Structures are given as C-alpha cells and as structure tokens.
Amino acid sequence: MDIIKYEQITDRIIEVRHQKVILDNDVAELYGVETKRINEAVSRNPEKFPQGYLIELTQNEWMPLKSQIATSIKGGKVKLPTAFTERGLYMLATILKSERATATTLAIIEAFAKLREITHTIKQVQTIEDENQKKKTLQRTGELITELLDYDSASDESETTIELNFAVLKLKHTIKKNKKK
Secondary structure, eight states, X not given: OOOOOHHHHHTTOEEETTEEEEEHHHHHHHHXXXXXXXXXXXXXXXXXXXXXXXXXXXXXXXXXXXXXXXXXXXXXXXXXXXXXXXXXXXXXXXHOOSHHHHHHHHHHHHHHHHHHHHHHHHHHHTTOOOHHHHHHHHHXXXXXXXXXXXXXXXXXXXXXXXXXXXXXXXXXXXXXXXOOO
C-alpha cells in the first residue's frame, strides 16, 4: 500500500466559495478508486452529505479552476465536479472501507488540522505584543509548514527557504537537511 503524504493532500486543497475543498476527481485519486465510485457513494448515501458537506460547482466556478489544474482529467468531465469540504471528506471516510481509505482519511485529517493551526497561529501573531512570544509563535508556524512540506527527511543535503508575505507579517522559514548516514 502506498503511504499518502501531506503534500499529496495539500497540493489538492483549493478554495471554493471561501471554503477549503478537494475536488471529486482528486479525492478518487487519493483513495485509489474511480471518480464515479466516489460520486456513487455520495448518491447512495445522501443523508450523510447535508448542506455544507459538498459543493456542486457551477460552470462559472469550474472553468477558471479547470485551466489552473495541472493534471488533465482523463476523458474530460461530462458533469461538473463536486467539491468535498472537510466535513464531507470525513463523512466519505465512513462509507469507503479499505486500508488505503483509512490511511488516506488520516492524512486528509492531519493536513486540514495543520492548515487550520497555521491559519490560527498567523492570526495570533498579529495580536501578540511580547516579542519572545511572537518569535515562538512564528517558530511554531514554521514548524507546521515544515511538517506539511517535509516529506522526505532522508534526502541529500539541501536547503529550502519558504517565504510567506501577509499584509502585516512576513514569515521566512529555512529548512536544512543533511543526508542521513
């Protein structure tokens, strides 16, 4: 079984209607099934997907996204994609039963939790007066970003710098790796 890594999840999280979501074809790829199987699971269990769990994309929402998506959708889409919110993904996990589904669900939960914590710590930094506390909070934010992006700690020696610029905050975090012997 392939191990699902954070970047495989975070690379697929997009924003639709001010919500973080993953499109049905990406969900299917992560779970190792066909997109139609994901959509069948939803249509067979409508009571498990109340409002706010799924977003049915409109043509106006889909067209700009379609041009941004790096991987082509095999055969093109006949119907507009469904976007799964975090809650929708949790509910989908109760339907799909396999070892890969469990591993994928855990990776998705961890990725969304880390993204939420990063958002929280960035907002928190703006209100902290004490410079030492601010520095600790920024360090924690950098650690969370590293956890999301650091998928191969046994790589050759390298250095990666991540810079995030916000209206009132500039975060720079450098990741240094040494080849493990």
